[in-house]
Amino acid sequence: MKKIFLLFFPAGAAAALCLWFFDNSTAPFGSFFADKIGLVMAFGRLAGIVAALGVMGQLLLISRAKWLEPLFGLDRLTRYHHLAGLIIPLALLAHPPLVVWHHAMQTGNTFLAQYLTVLRWEDILPAACGEFLIIVAVFLSLPFTRRRLSYEAWHTAHLGAYLGLALSIGHQLGLGGDMNAEFHYFAWTWYSLLSFTAANLLWYRLLRPLWLYKKHRFIVDRTVMESADVMSVYIKGDGLESFAVEPGQFALLRFWAPGFKLQAHPFSFSKAPDGKELRFSIKKLGDFTVKLHAELKPGTPVVIDGPHGVFTGAKMKTNKALFVAGGIGITPLRAIAEKFCAANGDSVLIFSNRSHRDIIFLSELGEKDKGGNCRTVYVLTEDKDWPGEKGRLDAASLLRLVPDLAERDTFLCGPPPMMAALRSGLAGLGVPKDQIHYEQFLL
Numbered sequence: 001m002k003k004i005f006l007l008f009f010p011a012g013a014a015a016a017l018c019l020w021f022f023d024n025s026t027a028p029f030g031s032f033f034a035d036k037i038g039l040v041m042a043f044g045r046l047a048g049i050v051a052a053l054g055v056m057g058q059l060l061l062i063s064r065a066k067w068l069e070p071l072f073g074l075d076r077l078t079r080y081h082h083l084a085g086l087i088i089p090l091a092l093l094a095h096p097p098l099v100v101w102h103h104a105m106q107t108g109n110t111f112l113a114q115y116l117t118v119l120r121w122e123d124i125l126p127a128a129c130g131e132f133l134i135i136v137a138v139f140l141s142l143p144f145t146r147r148r149l150s151y152e153a154w155h156t157a158h159l160g161a162y163l164g165l166a167l168s169i170g171h172q173l174g175l176g177g178d179m180n181a182e183f184h185y186f187a188w189t190w191y192s193l194l195s196f197t198a199a200n201l202l203w204y205r206l207l208r209p210l211w212l213y214k215k216h217r218f219i220v221d222r223t224v225m226e227s228a229d230v231m232s233v234y235i236k237g238d239g240l241e242s243f244a245v246e247p248g249q250f251a252l253l254r255f256w257a258p259g260f261k262l263q264a265h266p267f268s269f270s271k272a273p274d275g276k277e278l279r280f281s282i283k284k285l286g287d288f289t290v291k292l293h294a295e296l297k298p299g300t301p302v303v304i305d306g307p308h309g310v311f312t313g314a315k316m317k318t319n320k321a322l323f324v325a326g327g328i329g330i331t332p333l334r335a336i337a338e339k340f341c342a343a344n345g346d347s348v349l350i351f352s353n354r355s356h357r358d359i360i361f362l363s364e365l366g367e368k369d370k371g372g373n374c375r376t377v378y379v380l381t382e383d384k385d386w387p388g389e390k391g392r393l394d395a396a397s398l399l400r401l402v403p404d405l406a407e408r409d410t411f412l413c414g415p416p417p418m419m420a421a422l423r424s425g426l427a428g429l430g431v432p433k434d435q436i437h438y439e440q441f442l443l
């Protein structure tokens with residue numbers, strides 16, 4: 001079934017492009033090789049088709065579809081979405097001028113006069129507004145503009161792109177030349193692709209989390225402060241033993257209380273699943289998390305979208321593990337290590353923090369490195385009096401602490417600069433790439 005879903009969109013997109021070629025080189029439009037006017041129109045249509053296919057593909061990439069996400073991981077799919085978002089607008093921008101140019105050549109109007117005429121055609125003005133909204137969303141996602149925006153402002157602009165897409169549907173269905181071709185194969189293909197995209201978005205982004213809530217009735221049971229700025233949220237629910245989570249995964253949490261309902265934020269499960277409760281450990285960082293620390297009450301319902309992610313023990317190539325956590329990056333690693341140690345796996349957890357008071361889960365992990373199969377080594381960067389390991393982690397210090405690291409799978413989660421340095425350092429020490437796994441707290 002998964003394979004059918006995976007093939008559906010590429011096969012549908014390829015069919016649409018073949019049908020474009022057929023429609024534009026034979027009946028009913030005549031050969032687009034015949035003259036310049038036909039050629040311009042054919043490429044105008046092609047730009048429109050490619051842009052719309054691109055936007056549908058983009059929506060599938062961020063649909064959180066269960067047939068797609070486990071193959072790549074949500075973070076990588078989101079990265080593909082960002083990259084493709086820089087290319088697809090080129091087709092979107094090329095479509096109107098090519099089509100207007102074609103009509104201007106036919107009527108003898110100037111380009112501007114023709115453009116204003118076309119704008120008055122049915123469905124064109126909403127489509128033009130839709131295109132504008134999509135281009136604004138793309139512009140605000142470029143690295144130099146994105147850096148200057150809050151997540152919420154950027155996210156709102158992105159929602160504008162959805163509206164933009166909705167505004168363009170009338171034009172796609174009503175005016176799209178290929179849709180009206182004598183043979184209706186193109187229209188059938190297009191309706192199938194649109195329905196497939198809409199169904200995936202609707203189910204995975206909206207209905208599935210609601211269905212999971214209806215089934216499990218997730219509710220905040222209690223909150224526990226782990227340090228001055230990290231709070232664990234324990235969540236109870238019905239039949240949690242059937243809510244399948246792999247340690248290392250994360251979920252998007254929407255707390256159903258005034259002031260929180262409109263935002264879903266990603267957090268890693270910080271405890272291996274036990275069928276009784278779920279735990280997320282949340283660091284105060286910005287507006288949402290600060291407010292959550294201050295206002296979240298036991299009894300608050302939680303809509304959970306997940307689990308997501310492929311940062312799990314299933315990736316292991318060896319039978320020994322090295323976990324390297326920086327600060328709040330401990331959350332997914334704690335869950336993976338918990339399961340791994342329970343199965344008597346050989347692991348070392350290296351947990352870097354600024355100072356002793358920032359270390360979370362101390363009561364679970366133990367104050368000191370107890371040796372044995374499940375070691376924990378604390379490394380502090382800003383505590384001169386700490387008798388244990390001090391300073392920033394690098395590949396050399398990892399090698400000193402874990403001499404057999406090349407025989408282990410390494411799982412990294414922490415601040416991006418730390419992970420980048422360790423990834424390249426480990427590769428420099430000859431650790432095979434497929435033994436280095438990392439999770440970024442970035443979507």
Ligand SMILES: Cc1cc2nc3c(=O)[nH]c(=O)nc-3n(C[C@H](O)[C@H](O)[C@H](O)COP(=O)(O)OP(=O)(O)OC[C@H]3O[C@@H](n4cnc5c(N)ncnc54)[C@H](O)[C@@H]3O)c2cc1C
Nearest residue numbers: 151264265266267268282283286287288289331441442443
């Ligand atoms: C896969 C993953 C797992 C994570 N696990 C944990 C965890 O276990 N514990 C923890 O404390 N934090 C975790 N985070 C980070 C957490 O999601 C952010 O710290 C939190 O959303 C910040 O929200 P804010 O409004 O308080 O801060 P802001 O200052 O508004 O945001 C800080 C950064 O967080 C990201 N962010 C903010 N809102 C969202 C959102 N709705 N969706 C996606 N990203 C967002 C953006 O990159 C933003 O720049 C995880 C993130 C990801 C992607």
